[in-house]
Amino acid sequence: MAIVLEKLKALTISKLQEPGYYGDGGGLWLQVSKTGTKSWIFRYTMDKKQREMGLGSFLVIGLADARERAKACRLLVLDGVDPLDERAARKQQLATAGQADHLRPVCETLCRCTPRWLEKFKTCRPMGEHVGNLCVAGDRKPVSGPG
Known part of the structure; x- marks a missing residue:
């Protein structure tokens, strides 16, 4: 069965208000938070573990750019990275x-x-031989006590 890509439409995304995840296909998801902020998430499996990677805010990254970023991530996963x-x-x-x-x-x-x-x-240097253990300005060496 073929993977369905590009389910989301720009107009649909702008109207989404209900918190949750909305899939575009190929591991790309739009996350709508409780406060209404929207961000792109790439979900994938690596070493039998589900992982999520943020791709950026919907306000900064458009649908086309999010799809390109998800595609680049899919290629990395395919290569085992x-x-x-x-x-x-x-x-x-x-x-x-x-x-x-x-x-x-x-x-x-x-x-x-x-x-x-x-x-x-x-x-x-020769002066150091005469000074011995005396404390010199800026030096942290303690002064030697009596014998």
Whole structure:
């Protein structure tokens, strides 16, 4: 038996007020909450478990876009990839890329300044032998007690 797709119509959706789930076919559902907000849900089975993935608000994502997103999710499921895991991995990758971009100037500054800092450290080192365990401003090293 063929899967019936595209049961919902844009005009019908705009009139829906009763809370519940309204199927379009192929795992795409329109969820109407008790407050009347509408959002798109993709339902699927992965590893014998029912899963639901939000696709976005009806106000932001139209029927045609929701169908396209559901189709992309169906293809992932067909390939054995969990759409929720794929989304999480994509978010993590974007976050990591953002961190790398944020740290790049810091790394460049360290690479540029480290030789000068090391040179200054070489001249300060003998002084450390004389100071011993005394607390230096900005240092968290405790002062040694009597013997």
